Amino acid sequence: MTDHRRVAPASRAVAPADGLGSGAIESPSIRLDLTIARLLAVGTYISVTLLAIGVVILVAAGRSPLEADIPAFDVARVPADLASLRPEGPLWLGLLVVLAMPSARVAASLIGYLRSGERTMAIVATAILAVVAIGVVVGVALGAGPES
Amino acid sequence: MVVGLAMMATGLGAGVFGSLLGLGGGILIVPLLTLGFGLPLRVAVGVSLVSVIVTSSASAAVFLQRHAANLRLGMTLELFTAAGAIGGGILAYALDERQLSALFALLLLYVAISMIRRREPGAAARAGAQGDAASAPPAPLPSTTDATRSARPDIGFAGYVARLSGPDYAIERFRLGIVGSIAAGVVSALFGVGGGIVKVPLMHLVMGVPLRVATATSNLMIGITASASAIIYLLRGGLDPFVSAPIAIGVFLGASAGSRIAHRVDVRVLRVLFTVVLLYTAFQMVQRAIQ
Numbered sequence A: 001m002t003d004h005r006r007v008a009p010a011s012r013a014v015a016p017a018d019g020l021g022s023g024a025i026e027s028p029s030i031r032l033d034l035t036i037a038r039l040l041a042v043g044t045y046i047s048v049t050l051l052a053i054g055v056v057i058l059v060a061a062g063r064s065p066l067e068a069d070i071p072a073f074d075v076a077r078v079p080a081d082l083a084s085l086r087p088e089g090p091l092w093l094g095l096l097v098v099l100a101m102p103s104a105r106v107a108a109s110l111i112g113y114l115r116s117g118e119r120t121m122a123i124v125a126t127a128i129l130a131v132v133a134i135g136v137v138v139g140v141a142l143g144a145g146p147e148s
Numbered sequence B: 001m002v003v004g005l006a007m008m009a010t011g012l013g014a015g016v017f018g019s020l021l022g023l024g025g026g027i028l029i030v031p032l033l034t035l036g037f038g039l040p041l042r043v044a045v046g047v048s049l050v051s052v053i054v055t056s057s058a059s060a061a062v063f064l065q066r067h068a069a070n071l072r073l074g075m076t077l078e079l080f081t082a083a084g085a086i087g088g089g090i091l092a093y094a095l096d097e098r099q100l101s102a103l104f105a106l107l108l109l110y111v112a113i114s115m116i117r118r119r120e121p122g123a124a125a126r127a128g129a130q131g132d133a134a135s136a137p138p139a140p141l142p143s144t145t146d147a148t149r150s151a152r153p154d155i156g157f158a159g160y161v162a163r164l165s166g167p168d169y170a171i172e173r174f175r176l177g178i179v180g181s182i183a184a185g186v187v188s189a190l191f192g193v194g195g196g197i198v199k200v201p202l203m204h205l206v207m208g209v210p211l212r213v214a215t216a217t218s219n220l221m222i223g224i225t226a227s228a229s230a231i232i233y234l235l236r237g238g239l240d241p242f243v244s245a246p247i248a249i250g251v252f253l254g255a256s257a258g259s260r261i262a263h264r265v266d267v268r269v270l271r272v273l274f275t276v277v278l279l280y281t282a283f284q285m286v287q288r289a290i291q
Helices: A028-060 A075-083 A088-115 A119-142 B002-021 B026-036 B041-065 B071-094 B097-117 B123-128 B146-151 B156-164 B174-191 B196-206 B211-235 B241-264 B267-290
Strands: none
Touching (some): A088 B241, B002 B241, B026 B097, B041 B174, B071 B156, B071 B196, B196 B211
């Protein structure tokens, strides 16, 4: 016997964990959870794909991952490296996506909290982004370390 | 090509082991890269941080989709872990290799002892141990809801903390949680681990958060903690893209595979084996420190 029951869309298929009942409209916090989940999943696949492309180019070029020097990070060179199919291009871009994902998640949370009027959480999200920005400033200020 | 494949296999193994035991790959990757491939400890830590972020993002996506993580609590605490991670990133460059090796050996000993002392071998205990990796996601748990939050007082600091609680648990000792979160950030940045070895016990035992929520929330927090320090490694020239990529891909695949085979593996045997490996690695690290 054929089952003609309709399957609920993915966003509705997740049972709300807030005790509002299966027929309830998704609360802002659940919507935010799902939005961030999608962002992280897409970002992970993009970054892993970029890193895999870089590894394939590296291997195809007959180069070893254990080369003598760590290539210097220069964001301005990434487009040129990508265009000329040098492994550094997709590798650095992949790493940048990896490093940016957690901050992108916080930025998405910030937007979500601002939209739902949660001022305190919006301040927390802004403060986290500020701390990450301080990390960038500190890294630039300290300059190259002994491994570079 | 052989080295690249060996690195990917290393990441794969670390990812599978980490996932099965509820540990991040970092605790294995750093010694494997330093002792196995001869990389400087700081470079290995940078590579490990990248893997930690990838696995954290992948698993956090699953946890959030299932509403198992407490996003508000995670964001509040990660403000302090991120600050600690920046401090740890600076400290990592202030210490020499021998000091770092000695400290890493202590960390390995701590984790090994935690493994030995763990009584409950069930899935919940496994998932709750450290929660760094993309381990098997837990069943959905009630998270803090809009309805319950609005029912709580919203006055001052106490009101804010109350709003971080879930419907079936209340956050306790929040100030101690802040201090512990800073420490978790320092540990993460110094050793290239997710810091779940500090965060999960902190949230569960000190702050009264249920184990599965603590594990899921820790996974979420790990990303921003590791990225805050990884940025310092990147800008200081300590992030090797050639090594990071095969390791991160391996860990990602290994953690995914590990979460799928977890129910078929006798984790008790694995834990004993892992403890022996940790103790041996700690010994190697001590030797490296005193050389």
